Amino acid sequence: MMNKSEKIFVAGHRGLVGSALIRRLEREGFHNLPKRDRSQLDLADERAVQSFFGQERPAVVIFAAAKVGGIKANNDFPVEFLLDNLRIQNNIIHSAHGAGVRKLLFLGSSCIYPKFAPQPIPESALLSGPLESTNEAYAIAKIAGIKLCQAYAREYGANFISAMPTNLYGPNDNFDLETSHVLAALLRKAHEAKTSGAREIVVWGSGKPRREFLHVDDLASACLFLLEKYDSPEIINVGCGEDISIRELAELICDVVGFTGELAWDGTKPDGTPRKLLDITKLRNLGWQPTIPLRDGIAQTYDWFFKNVAH
Numbered sequence: 313m314m315n316k317s318e319k320i321f322v323a324g325h326r327g328l329v330g331s332a333l334i335r336r337l338e339r340e341g342f343h344n345l346p347k348r349d350r351s352q353l354d355l356a357d358e359r360a361v362q363s364f365f366g367q368e369r370p371a372v373v374i375f376a377a378a379k380v381g382g383i384k385a386n387n388d389f390p391v392e393f394l395l396d397n398l399r400i401q402n403n404i405i406h407s408a409h410g411a412g413v414r415k416l417l418f419l420g421s422s423c424i425y426p427k428f429a430p431q432p433i434p435e436s437a438l439l440s441g442p443l444e445s446t447n448e449a450y451a452i453a454k455i456a457g458i459k460l461c462q463a464y465a466r467e468y469g470a471n472f473i474s475a476m477p478t479n480l481y482g483p484n485d486n487f488d489l490e491t492s493h494v495l496a497a498l499l500r501k502a503h504e505a506k507t508s509g510a511r512e513i514v515v516w517g518s519g520k521p522r523r524e525f526l527h528v529d530d531l532a533s534a535c536l537f538l539l540e541k542y543d544s545p546e547i548i549n550v551g552c553g554e555d556i557s558i559r560e561l562a563e564l565i566c567d568v569v570g571f572t573g574e575l576a577w578d579g580t581k582p583d584g585t586p587r588k589l590l591d592i593t594k595l596r597n598l599g600w601q602p603t604i605p606l607r608d609g610i611a612q613t614y615d616w617f618f619k620n621v622a623h
């Protein structure tokens with residue numbers, strides 16, 4: 313068992329994933345959680361990151377800091393997605409090693425896998441084919457992060473592990489329609505249409521792509537599980553094991569929100585990868601499973617959105 317007073321640095325503690333990790337760690341009684349927001353520590357600044365690690369000397373690092381975004385943001389800003397993510401992860405992983413961090417959990421993404429990977433996608437699909445072009449820059453950065461962790465493990469025996477979460481959602485998600493992921497965007501669109509009495513909401517693409525959605529509280533639980541039980545540099549998938557089409561997701565969200573109008577399809581927007589369902593056999597066999605059904609998770613996230621963003 314991890315010691316509750318061990319110093320754990322959650323990089324990116326204000327984001328969707330980082331804030332869920334902090335909630336979970338605090339609930340479990342961990343109380344030595346140094347926090348720095350962007351104005352106090354720029355993770356892209358090598359010297360600042362190095363001196364932070366030198367001073368704080370965390371025992372454990374959870375890497376939840378990244379420049380992230382939905383399909384449009386990724387497609388429009390490949391330079392920022394590649395460069396910012398490389399900088400942040402190089403700084404943190406390198407400094408963590410220098411400061412003697414005993415365990416680091418790097419979080420990647422299911423978009424690291426080839427566009428036409430077998431479904432559900434096993435960990436072995438990594439680097440077995442070309443990537444989906446809309447998020448290639450982000451994927452390349454994340455693959456470099458995985459490889460850097462594996463390099464520290466091989467060369468220095470570091471216990472740096474990497475988990476690949478599927479598409480995530482939950483409180484503190486980004487609800488900006490230009491840069492968000494699909495679930496947050498559709499929650500907002502359905503809510504605003506209901507409130508304004510609009511007849512329809514616009515959904516991007518064809519509605520045919522399939523995605524898997526995991527509530528971020530389930531991811532946080534998986535991360536703690538992996539910190540306790542997983543010590544291999546080989547990547548491990550984190551998902552819920554089920555996917556749905558974007559059309560089904562839109563219908564489910566409208567139902568939860570109580571919007572009874574129509575769906576209109578914007579075919580000028582990209583579909584992205586046709587399907588992205590992770591094979592979670594490896595994690596299941598270790599004894600972890602998700603607990604939040606999609607409908608409940610969406611209802612809880614809508615409640616959070618209603619109280620924190622809409623008002």
Ligand code: GDP
Pocket residue numbers: 381382383384423447479489491492493494495497498514515516517521523558581582583584585
């Ligand atoms: P992806 O999983 O990397 O493709 O990222 P997204 O969550 O941004 O998009 C998932 C799918 O939802 C894509 O096929 C999008 O075209 C589709 N989609 C439908 N409506 C929206 C929307 O309003 N915003 C976003 N971001 N995606 C949408």
